[in-house]
Amino acid sequence: MNVRRLIPATAAAGAVTLGLVALSACSTSSAADGKSSDGKLKVVASFYPMQYLAEQIGGDHVTVSTLTRPGVEPHDLELGPRQTAELNEAGYILYLKGVQPAVDKAIAQSEAKNKVDAATLTKLEHHGTEGGHSHEGEEAGHDEHEGEAGADPHIWLDPVKYAEVAKGVGTSLEKADPDHAGDYKKNTDALLTKLNGLNSAYQQGLKTAATKTFITTHSAFGYLAERYGLDQEGIAGIDPESEPSPARIKQLQTIAKKDKVTTVFFETLASDKTAKTLAQDTGLKTDVLDPLEGITDKSRGRDYLQVMESNLAALQKALGAK
Template sequence: MNVRRLIPVSAASAAVALGLVALSACSASSAADKNDGKLHVVASFYPLQYLTQEIGGSHVSVTNLTKPGVEPHDLELSPKQTVGLSDADAIVYLKGLQPAVDEAIKQSGVKHTADVATMTSLETHGTEVDGHHHTTGDNASRSESEAGLDPHIWLDPVKYAEIAKGVDKTLAAADPAHRADYRKNTDALVKKLDALNTQYVDGLRNRTSDTFVTTHAAFGYLAERYGLTEEAISGIDPESEPSISRMKDLHALAEQHHVSTVFFETITSPDTAKTLASDLHVKTDVLDPLEGITDKSRGRDYIQVMQSNLVALQKALGAK
């Protein structure tokens, strides 16, 4: 039986019409929002939302595509979000981190787009898992040319400041009338990030260990900046289960480097970290990769959470 024949032509036409009206309503709603006179910017996830809000101040309205508590790598855009992108005045994103966003931006036609990966140097970081070197970048979600590059540049305050200067240029190009204000706000943000970098340098100067253990290999840039060594339980994927071989390696590493703490994250399961910590008879604590702010975050914004991360590292590494 041909099921399509059971649907009256008038009903099918009505359904199509309703779909078009819904899409039009999305666009109309986005366009109506622009009557506030602000520059409407879409940021792909929290670290870029924070930067844009700090730099744009009262002149911008920022929409974050990634809801709090959602793993940015796993983001899938709704039809409304995809349609709404074309109404943005500017888009700030990190190419390769969220494939769904990259594809939607290509189709959006927005003139002012900022790929922050081009505003600083990306590097390859990794950890030894089962005798193989695994990179911290999510290779399954990155193009072949980008595979192996670590996307977690925002966890290094120095690189984050470089990104801020690039975002400043994008906002200024999209809204030249407020160029001076954007530059002033950027300078103020860079000063805060410079101060944060100094806090890390001073706070980690006198430590008894250089090695820390995390569930997710997200802290490669931070470790490199401050002369630390990150050992990840699962390497690339924070949700994957480590092998018996990897767990044995971590037992040896923990004893050799006097590891006192196993770190877990706020938006992924802590079970594996807690199991390893129990086996090692050490503590657990949170080291937040800052992919989003939730009610579980130890701070209300990027600076506060990074300061909380510093305190956690100081305790774990015996810094005085």
């Protein structure tokens, strides 16, 4: 009896061992092909503007994680082991080269099959001293954060350029996961409709502006300014935490008086100290113009579209648009 009992016990132990091996093999296979355990494409986004695109276009067929947690200033992000592992297990990575140097380096070393740089899906431009849209300090700031060419990466703040990126993301997801290509195309078209509507709202909402000039701590709005015929005046360039020079403060005081500027804008992820100091010195108001690098409880909206609509309302008020 004892011998007979040992036989099934041994068989059961072997079955458990085989099961663990099979499970391990399945998990390894799942990680290798970039799919989650439920078969969805594992997408890693570098920061919020890329996350939004991945979620909107990927829909039910993807699981999206972001390297930049809400409330973290993305430019200075450093990656930990967990985030590096996520990159290696991803089936699709969406990022914007030039915004986050540490992320760019980690993605270059990643084993992921599909890596999509949003900067290649539209045309990047320089917003420096030329053209009257962004001025002192911005070129130097861009060189620090945005790669050798010094091009402005803030394409997501222009609904038209963001739509161009969305098209490219949709096409690349169709290729990465052809079984769901039809749904990706449908979701892309739906997002493009929303972004076209946003562009129309900005065109109509800003065309009657009494002044075209706005002052902001973070010189992130060059594309938006160019799209809608505005002039961005950055206090201290790309870095919202940096202190402006006395010469720059004096220059901005002159510009504010000349162009009838009413408001100095700051952002939600950085200190408002610089904006408030300038506003106090020049007798101006302060308000938020969100560069949408992350969504937090302080954001004026739950997602990209809502915050962009809040930005439009803030610009209309500051520029005297009716």
